Amino acid sequence: MKTWFANLKIARKLMLGFLMVTILGIIVGVVGIINVSSLSQSQQATYNECTMGILYSEQAKSAFLDIRVAIRDMYINYGLDKTQYYDRIAADQKTIDDLLSQYGQGLSTDEDRQIFGTMQTSYEAYKGVIDELVDTAKSDKPGMIFLRTLENSQEVANSASEGFEAVAQYNQRMASEQIARDMASARLATYVLIGVLVASAALALVISTVISGGISRPMQKFAAFAKLLADGDMEVDKVIGEKEKLLYLRKDEVGVLAASFDKVIASTLELTEKTKAVAEGDLTVEMTVRSEADVLGMALTDLVEKFHMLTSSIITAADQVASGAELVSNSSLELSQGATEQASSVQQLTASLEQVASQTQMNARSAEEANGYSKEAKKEAESGNRQMADMLRAMDEINISSSSINKIIKVIDDIAFQTNILALNAAVEAARAGQYGKGFAVVAEEVRTLAAKSAQAAKETTDLIEGSIHKVETGTKIANETADVLARIVAQVSKVADLIEGITAASDEQAAAIEQINQGVQQVSQVVQSNAATSEESAAASEELSSQAAALKESVSVFKIRLGHSAPPADDEDAAIPVRLAAVSAGGTEFGKY
Structure with missing residues (x-):
């Protein structure tokens, strides 16, 4: 069971x-x-x-x-x-x-x-x-x-x-x-x-x-073995006992997995031995490809082939690097001399640009001051225009008040006229009264005299007020004309202020642009000086590169390539030819055998 x-x-x-x-x-x-x-x-x-x-x-x-x-x-x-x-x-x-x-x-x-x-x-x-x-x-x-x-x-x-x-x-x-x-x-x-x-x-x-x-x-157990395999440790007896070695006999997925692990162990040991040979410099080894789906086997085979080709290419490239380094050294010296001359020219150009930038900044400051003055003039003109408008309103109010006073005086004149008539009637009645009306007649005469004086005063006041109204009208006309002139002055001052403000902005932009140009020229000067120093360093590095190329050819001579010969020495350029790899085989095993 x-x-x-x-x-x-x-x-x-x-x-x-x-x-x-x-x-x-x-x-x-x-x-x-x-x-x-x-x-x-x-x-x-x-x-x-x-x-x-x-x-x-x-x-x-x-x-x-x-x-x-x-x-x-x-x-x-x-x-x-x-x-x-x-x-x-x-x-x-x-x-x-x-x-x-x-x-x-x-x-x-x-x-x-x-x-x-x-x-x-x-x-x-x-x-x-x-x-x-x-x-x-x-x-x-x-x-x-x-x-x-x-x-x-x-x-x-x-x-x-x-x-x-x-x-x-x-x-x-x-x-x-x-x-x-x-x-x-x-x-x-x-x-x-x-x-x-x-x-x-x-x-x-x-x-x-x-x-x-x-x-x-x-x-x-499989996980523990996989961890060992991931760490590169092939001693499976550390985690697998005698009982687990028989797991491949089971008919379920566990048995299938145990059998697969047996194959993994055998193939991994074989790859390990061949990889060791490649690591020791033997590029004649031929890696075993277990199947068309063996990505690792095909990748290692391709790696060995490419490594073989790379070794040969390194030797050839080392000679080319040595000759190219000499050319680079000569060119670097010439470039260094030209860069020194350019640096001197750039310094002169930088001094001229600094003078232009200083003059432009002075122009910008003068434009800013003129802009401030124009703005103040604009404010004063606007203030005068507002005061003139206030004066016009005041004169209109004087006109209105004069008209009201004129009406009042007319009323006074009518009262004086009626008073005069009443005094006349009173005198007539006093005459009719005879002796008894003498006192009343005297009073009526005084009232009549007072009424005449009031009418005369009202007439004179009316003349004065009419004259004032005429003069106010004349002053109003002149004030209106003055207000129109001030308005035109304000408009012209505003245009002048806008123009000066535009000049100020343009001067600022020009100063900023010249400053940027100056900075750019300084950067070019720095780059030219840096190029000169770099050219000298390149010449020195080229000489060092030549010696390194010779050392590189000497280093790759340890690899065994084509026909079993060692890589050619540093002065032999014709020995790097690709070859097929020799095969190394390993026997199969079962899970738990190793």
């Missing part, structure tokens, strides 16, 4: 494990569904037998108490209209009858039937008392008769009330007992479910341990 399970494919092992876990989950689910269904049925029974019984009994008890309250209120208000109490009692009786009918349909035990029967009997007796009280009230009998009937019915009413109370208490007791039974059932279901879950978890743990162990332990 163990061998059969070990030879199963990993996919089938995982499917078997998941199937077992699924079966355990189904068992847990079935047990849970059964317990939940049982609890649901129990809760439904509790609702039907107890909860609804409590609801019906409490509502019936409330309606019964409402009937007793209505009878009390009817007695208190006995002398008034009692129709509302009749309707109220009838509605409560109907409610109680409906509730008792519904409650009677759900009776489940003999005790319940007995308590319900006792309560119903007491209530039927009390209904007779209710009918008697209602009839007494409807027949308008004295209140004492109603009170006597009410007092005689107290025992019956109390008996009915106790019956309702007994039914309510019974249902509450039954509900408490049923809830206790449901809680016990729930605890039992919980224990059963916990037990099933624990058993399922333990079984799932065993299954997962067996499956994961059969997969993870070999994989851990």
Whole structure:
């Protein structure tokens, strides 16, 4: 059984494990569904037998108490209209009858039937008392008769009330007992479910341990071996035991992987030996290509071929570098002399540019000062224009005031004229009065004289004001013309300020451009000087390069190329010819053999 399970494919092992876990989950689910269904049925029974019984009994008890309250209120208000109490009692009786009918349909035990029967009997007796009280009230009998009937019915009413109370208490007791039974059932279901879950978890743990162990332990060994291989260590006995050496006999993916590792070990050892030979300078080695998909083998073969060609090319290139270095040295000397002459010319050009830059900066500063003066003139012209506008507004106000004064003087002139007429009339009347009117005549004469003087003063004032108005109009015309001239001056000053500002900006840009040119020339000077120094250094480096090329040819002479001869010495240029590589083979092995 163990061998059969070990030879199963990993996919089938995982499917078997998941199937077992699924079966355990189904068992847990079935047990849970059964317990939940049982609890649901129990809760439904509790609702039907107890909860609804409590609801019906409490509502019936409330309606019964409402009937007793209505009878009390009817007695208190006995002398008034009692129709509302009749309707109220009838509605409560109907409610109680409906509730008792519904409650009677759900009776489940003999005790319940007995308590319900006792309560119903007491209530039927009390209904007779209710009918008697209602009839007494409807027949308008004295209140004492109603009170006597009410007092005689107290025992019956109390008996009915106790019956309702007994039914309510019974249902509450039954509900408490049923809830206790449901809680016990729930605890039992919980224990059963916990037990099933624990058993399922333990079984799932065993299954997962067996499956994961059969997969993870070999994989851990493979991973440890792969780590050794990645580090270049081929001593697999460090991580592989005798048991793991037989893994290639398994029929699952682990066995296939073990067999593949055997091939990897053999091919890696072979490549190692050949690579060592190449590292020692033997370029005649031929690398083994295991298949068309052997990228590493083909890459190493290509590497050896190219390395062989590179070695030959290095020898030839070293001679070319030596001759070229001599040419570079001569050219560098000539370049150094030319760079020195250029540096002298550039320095003279730099001095001239500095003078031009200084003059341009002075022009820019002068333009900035002129721009400041023009802006100040523009502000003064605008200020004069505003003051002239204020003066025009003031003269307009003077005109308006003069017109108003002229109207007032005309009114004064009219008053003087009317006063003169009144004085004349007063003199006439004084003359008619004779001796008695002499005093009044004197006063009238004085008033007439005063009126004449007022008219003369008003006329003179009018002439003066008219003259002032004429002069103000003339001044206004002149001020308007002056304002127009100032406006044109402001416009011209603004244009001049804009032109000067443009000149200032252009001067600044010109100064900046000349400064950039100066910097550029200085940089060119630095570059020319640097070129001169570099040329001298290049000449020295060329001589050093010649000696290095000779040393390089001497270094590559250690490689074995073409026909098994060593690379030619530094003075032999015709020995570098490509050759085919010799083969080196290695035997196969199995995983764990090395």
